[in-house]
Every structure is written in C-alpha cells, then in structure tokens.
Amino acid sequence: MNALHQYLFDTYRADRLGEPLPPAPGTHDLAVLRSVRDRRRFERVLAGRPARGALLTALRRRLRPRSC
Template sequence: MNALHQYLFDTYRATGLGEPMPPAPGTHDVAVLRAVRDRRRIERVVAGRPARRGVRTALRRWLSPRSC
C-alpha cells in the first residue's frame, strides 16, 4: 500500500466517522525539509563549525574534477 492508498482509506474513514479530513500526501514536505536544515545549522553552530555552505561545499568538492 502506498501513501495515496492510505490517504484514500483515511479519507473514507474520516467521512464515515465525521472527523476532519487528513492532509494530502506531500502537503508538509517543504516545511519538514526546512526544519531539518535549520536543525542541522543549529547543531553546527553549537559544535563550533560554520553554519553555512556545508552541503554545497561538500557537493562541489565531491563533483569537481580532481587535479592529479
């Protein structure tokens, strides 16, 4: 069963019981990703590391051609 099937079952159940409808799948994805990003930034600051460019710098270092 995927997220859409579960959503349809929950919607059907909520309609029958008179409860509010559940949010559609993916509704809060952006908010969750932002919260994870903010949490990681806070953890980096508390650990004494720079709070910016962590992922970007690592990706650039990983994807750039290496000079031998």
C-alpha cells in the same frame, strides 16, 4: 498499498466518523525539509562550525586535485 490508497482509506474513514480529513500526501514535505535544514544549521553553530557552506566545503575537499 501506496500512500494514495492509504490516504483514500483514511479520508473515507474520517468522513464516516465525522472527523477532520487528513492532509494529502506530500502537503508538509517542504516544511519538514526546512526544519531538518534548520536543525542541522543549529547543531553546527553549537559545535562551533560555520552554519552555512558545509556542502560546498566538503565538495571542494573531495574534488580538489591531490598534489604528489
């Protein structure tokens, strides 16, 4: 059973019981991703690191040619 099947079952059950319908799958995905991003930025600030640019800094460090 995938998420769509579960959603259809939940919708049917909610309709029969007179409860509010559940949100469709994927409705809140962007909000969850934004909250994860904001939490990680907040934790970086608390640790004394820059809140932005961590990904680019890590990529530059990994891709920088090593000098012999």
